[in-house]
Amino acid sequence: MITIYDIAEKAGVSAMTVSRVINNTGRISEETRKRVRKVMEELHYIPNALARSLVSQKTNLISLLITDITNPFYTTLARGAEDAAKKAGYRLLFANSDEDYVKEKDYVDMILSTRVDGVLFAPAGDHSHDNLLQLQKHQIPFVVLDREIPGIDADVVLGDSKEGARNLVAHLIALGHHRIALVNGKQDVSTARLRYTGYKEAHLLHGLALDESLVVHLGFRDFQDDSALNELFQLNEPPTAIFAANNMLAVGVIQSLRQRGLQVPGDISVVCFDDFGPTGAINPFLTVAAQPAYQFGQLGMQLLIERIEGDASVESRRIMLPSELIIRSSTQQLLPLTT
The missing domain is CATH 3.40.50.2300 (Response regulator)
Structure with a gap:
């Protein structure tokens, strides 16, 4: 393992001078500084970041x-x-x-x-x-x-989770959907609360009654348990559209719908919050509120x-x-x- 003493010996300077070059401290001539750095490169010396941080109180x-x-x-x-x-x-x-x-x-x-x-x-x-x-x-x-x-x-x-949710639901309402389900995150997450608020505001602004039986609060990460969809489709008036409150929920919702033999959008429309990044550009499909x-x-x-x-x-x-x-x-x- 190469040390500052090895650098000092080959560069013909003291270990203190090498330390000052590494930490960019002290008064050292530019010629000496260049000589030390050249030896460091030749010996592939990598300064100890922790030791430097103890001196500078900064780790970068x-x-x-x-x-x-x-x-x-x-x-x-x-x-x-x-x-x-x-x-x-x-x-x-x-x-x-x-x-x-x-x-x-x-x-x-x-x-x-x-x-x-x-x-x-x-x-x-x-x-x-x-x-x-x-x-x-x-x-x-x-x-x-x-x-x-x-x-x-x-x-x-x-x-702006509230506005994005409101716009998505307003889009569905403009298409004639009045039974819109919300598959949301848990209410101890601020984005889930705001998207729920936007969902409710869209109903209010368009004169639609809010049916809480169409609202499901899950976790944001995934959609492993699709029993929530079972409950939605067992309603006397099942939803004609679903708003998934993030992209990971949307993937789970669509997979679950397809397992039931339902086509999107032929049988049911789906929108979601957040896009899918560069991979989504390969086959853009979902209507989204992209952040x-x-x-x-x-x-x-x-x-x-x-x-x-x-x-x-x-x-x-x-x-x-x-x-x-x-x-x-x-x-x-x-x-x-x-x-």
Whole structure:
């Protein structure tokens, strides 16, 4: 293993001089600096990041904690965060909570022991409050992404979940659908609450009565148990359209519908919140409220780096990004029943 003493011997300088070159401290001539760096390259020496951080109190590491790396929204968000971090000279550590508060807490404990400079945090839900308090207690800067947490004062980058949901449901109503089911996330997640609110507002604005039997609150991650659809289709008046509150739920819904022999949109229309990233461009099918996922990560990282490198006492900032209604082939005009 190559040490700074090996570098010093070959470069003809002291170990202290090598240390100053590595940490960019002290007064050293440019000629000496170049000579030391050349020897470091020749010997393939990689400075010890932990040792350097003990001197500088800075690691240039940022943690990105998200809820589901398999969700294309978070995959694209992560790319935006990574690109912004690299441009500013930071490296990213990824963590995935799987919408699980205990797993999220384990990652927060790891973050506290890793000496990261800051955290981009997409919370699992309202109970993430205690995990975020731990970061505040240890004075680690963080920015909250996608979901707000009551009682936490922090920079946050959000999507307009309420407006996006309202637009999706209004689109279905315009096609003649009055029995619209909502397959949603759990109500301890702010985005699920807001999408439910948008769903209700769309009914109110168009003079439709709200039937709570058409509303199902599941988890956001997947759709492993499709018994909820059984209940929907056993209603006296089953739905003619389904609003899936995120893309992962939409995949499960469509798979379940096909297993029942139902065609989308021939037998039932389906819309969802969030698009499917680059893979969705291969065969675009679902009508969606698409969020600018890359900008979530990019803007969140910019806010976080400003916190790390600037005045931490600046008032918290709140950025809300709009969604875009993209109409594709998963919806169609509802034809009146013939007798």
